[in-house]
Every structure is written in structure tokens, then in C-alpha cells.
Amino acid sequence: MEWLAMEQWSPYICGAGIGILSWFTLLLSDKALGASTSYARTAGMLERLVRGNRVMEREFFKSVTPTIDWQWMLVLGIVIGAFLSATLSGQASIRWVPEPWFSALGTAVLPRILVAFVGGCLLALGSRWAGGCTSGHGISGTMQLAVASWIAAICFFVGGIAVATLLYALPTL
Amino acid sequence: MYDTLRSNSGAQKALGLVFGIIFGFFLQKAGVTTYKVIINQLLLTDFTVLKVMMSAVVVGTVGVHFMHGRGMVNLDVRHGSFGATVVGGLIFGAGFALLGYCPGTVAGAVGQGAMDALIGGVLGMVFGSWLYAVWFSKISPFREKGPFTHARLQDVFHIGTWQVIVPLIVLIVALFWGLEWLGL
Numbered sequence: 215m216e217w218l219a220m221e222q223w224s225p226y227i228c229g230a231g232i233g234i235l236s237w238f239t240l241l242l243s244d245k246a247l248g249a250s251t252s253y254a255r256t257a258g259m260l261e262r263l264v265r266g267n268r269v270m271e272r273e274f275f276k277s278v279t280p281t282i283d284w285q286w287m288l289v290l291g292i293v294i295g296a297f298l299s300a301t302l303s304g305q306a307s308i309r310w311v312p313e314p315w316f317s318a319l320g321t322a323v324l325p326r327i328l329v330a331f332v333g334g335c336l337l338a339l340g341s342r343w344a345g346g347c348t349s350g351h352g353i354s355g356t357m358q359l360a361v362a363s364w365i366a367a368i369c370f371f372v373g374g375i376a377v378a379t380l381l382y383a384l385p386t387l
Numbered sequence: 388m389y390d391t392l393r394s395n396s397g398a399q400k401a402l403g404l405v406f407g408i409i410f411g412f413f414l415q416k417a418g419v420t421t422y423k424v425i426i427n428q429l430l431l432t433d434f435t436v437l438k439v440m441m442s443a444v445v446v447g448t449v450g451v452h453f454m455h456g457r458g459m460v461n462l463d464v465r466h467g468s469f470g471a472t473v474v475g476g477l478i479f480g481a482g483f484a485l486l487g488y489c490p491g492t493v494a495g496a497v498g499q500g501a502m503d504a505l506i507g508g509v510l511g512m513v514f515g516s517w518l519y520a521v522w523f524s525k526i527s528p529f530r531e532k533g534p535f536t537h538a539r540l541q542d543v544f545h546i547g548t549w550q551v552i553v554p555l556i557v558l559i560v561a562l563f564w565g566l567e568w569l570g571l
Binding site for chain 2: 220222223225228229230231233234235237238239240241242243244245246247249250253254256257258260261273274275278282283284286289291292295296297298299300305306307308309310311312313314315326328329331332333334335336337338339340341342344345347348351352353354355356357359360361362363366367369371372373374376377378379381382
């Protein structure tokens with residue numbers, strides 16, 4: 215069982231595994247892999263804690279109900295699965311500023327957290343705006359041969375490459 | 388035979404959790420729950436993310452369309468538009484680069500202890516989703532602009548499903564071969 219403790223598996227093997235997983239999610243659950251909607255449901259659940267059922271006055275939460283569903287459990291499962299995998303290979307540890315940010319952009323925690331927060335906001339806005347994320351469009355939609363998903367996936371990378379290149383060019387300016 | 392299982396909401400939540408654990412395990416073993424791997428993909432020095440996604444597409448599309456041809460699974464192909472897909476996709480891309488994780492891999496990063504993923508990423512995503520809910524009526528009309536003429540690749544090229552899948556797989560395998568040849 216040494217392979218379970220390996221730090222990394224071939225990306226092709228992992229990708230193929232995710233592909234096989236996608237057969238079973240469609241077959242047994244009638245659902246495609248996706249993640250981003252769960253954050254929107256969580257936002258609705260939190261607003262409900264504060265404002266009660268007035269949250270349902272928002273048109274958005276009538277279609278994306280603030281409830282725990284299949285995909286919400288999937289995202290929770292991702293946390294657990296990654297924890298198991300990282301623990302088996304001894305990679306699980308609390309870290310605040312990752313590489314290569316640490317060497318290129320500084321060791322301070324606050325700037326990293328603030329940029330990550332802004333990034334998270336844009337990621338969620340963009341997911342809802344485009345109707346999916348790297349899983350929903352990038353993997354599930356593309357394999358179903360959806361035009362919108364292929365274009366979305368290309369735009370994810372075009373926007374991502376542009377902003378990442380700018381961000382990491384900052385120290386040299 | 389699957390209808391009873393598919394409509395059993397308790398069983399589905401349990402299945403969702405099990406599928407998620409497997410998904411998270413593969414994502415972590417592939418390395419894509421690590422900031423470095425994702426940012427280096429966007430800086431074009433490491434192509435792990437693309438390899439994982441495109442391998443999933445190759446394997447996934449064959450099985451999914453095989454089953455669909457036999458009426459075993461439903462597909463859910465939605466129409467896109469310039470206002471939704473392109474604009475939303477570019478906003479997503481900006482967030483992808485600033486956060487250094489995507490909505491699925493950020494959950495995996497939390498699982499391996501990345502606090503920037505939890506305090507920055509997950510909180511940011513919940514807040515960003517809430518902003519979308521608040522601005523929903525203003526954004527929605529804009530998303531209708533410039534609808535795409537076709538929903539499926541088959542309709543764009545006026546060919547059958549497998550006539551799209553076979554060349555697509557050839558292209559993706561050629562891409563893999565090219566990346567390995569370049570040492571990326």
C-alpha cells in the first residue's frame with residue numbers, strides 16, 4: 215500500500231480517475247461534478263442565520279436554495295479526501311503563505327490573505343456569472359461537448375494567465 | 388433501476404460525500420490542491436492542471452457518451468452567451484490567479500492545511516456568492532447578451548457525437564505528447 219503514501223501520482227492517472235468518477239456521478243446520482251454553487255448555498259444559509267426567512271425574498275435564492283444538497287456534500291468530501299491523501303503522504307500541515315508567493319511577493323500573512331479574499335470573491339462572482347467553475351464547466355461540461363463550457367474553460371485560463379503574469383511581474387516593475 | 392436511488396435524498400447526500408472524498412483524494416494526489424502547482428500552470432511553467440483536466444475529459448467523455456447512447460444517463464448541456472460565458476469566464480480567471488485555487492481545489496487545499504485557502508479563499512467565495520445574489524437582478528439581463536448559436540460541438544460542426552469525440556481525443560493526446568516532448 216506504499217502508493218497511498220506517495221506524495222504525487224501521475225496527473226494522467228488522477229485525471230483518468232476523475233473521468234471514471236464522473237461516469238458514476240451521472241449514473242448513480244444524475245449529477246455532474248461541480249463545486250461553485252455550494253458556496254452560494256452557504257452564503258444563503260449564513261444570511262438566513264442573520265435575517266431569517268427574509269433571505270428568500272432574494273430572487274437568486276429561489277433557484278439556488280440555501281440548503282445542503284448533493285454537491286454541498288461533495289465539496290465537504292473534497293476537504294476530507296484531500297486531508298486523507300495529504301495525511302497519508304505526510305504533507306498535511308498548517309500553512310499561511312504558500313510558495314512561490316513566499317519568495318516572490320513577500321512573507322507577510324495579511325497581504326496574502328487579502329489578495330486570496332479578493333480572488334475568492336471574483337472566483338465566486340465569475341462562477342455564477344459564467345454558470346460554472348473549473349469542475350462544472352472545465353471538466354463536466356467539456357466532456358458533455360458543450361460549446362459554452364469549452365469557451366468558459368478557455369476564458370478561465372486566458373483571464374488567469376493574464377492576471378497571474380501581471381501579479382508575478384509586480385516585484386520586477 | 389437507478390430512479391429509486393437517484394430520488395432518495397438521504398442516499399444521495401451520502402453518495403455525494405463518498406464521491407467528494409474520492410474526488411478530493413485524486414485532486415490532492417495530482418498536486419492540484421497546492422497553490423504552487425496552480426499558479427505555475429497560470430504562469431505556464433507547469434502543465435499539471437491541464438493534464439488532469441484533459442485526462443478527465445478524455446476518459447469521461449467516452450464513458451458518458453457510451454452510457455448516454457444506451458439511455459443510461461442524462462446529459463445537461465446549457466446554452467451560453469458572450470455576456471455570461473466570456474465575461475463571467477474572464478472574471479473567474481482573474482479570481483483564479485489571485486486566489487491560486489479554484490472552487491473545487493480550494494476545498495482540497497483547506498483539507499491539507501492551507502489557511503490562505505480557508506480564511507481568504509472560502510470566506511471570499513461565500514462573500515462573492517452573496518454579492519452575486521444581491522446584484523442578481525442587475526447582472527441577469529447582461530448575461531443574456533450575445534447568445535451562442537449552438538449548444539453542442541456536434542451542432543457547430545453538423546456531425547455526430549463520435550465524430551467529435553474521436554478527433555477531440557486525438558487532439559488532446561497530441562497535446563499531451565507535445566507537453567511531454569517539451570518537458571512541461
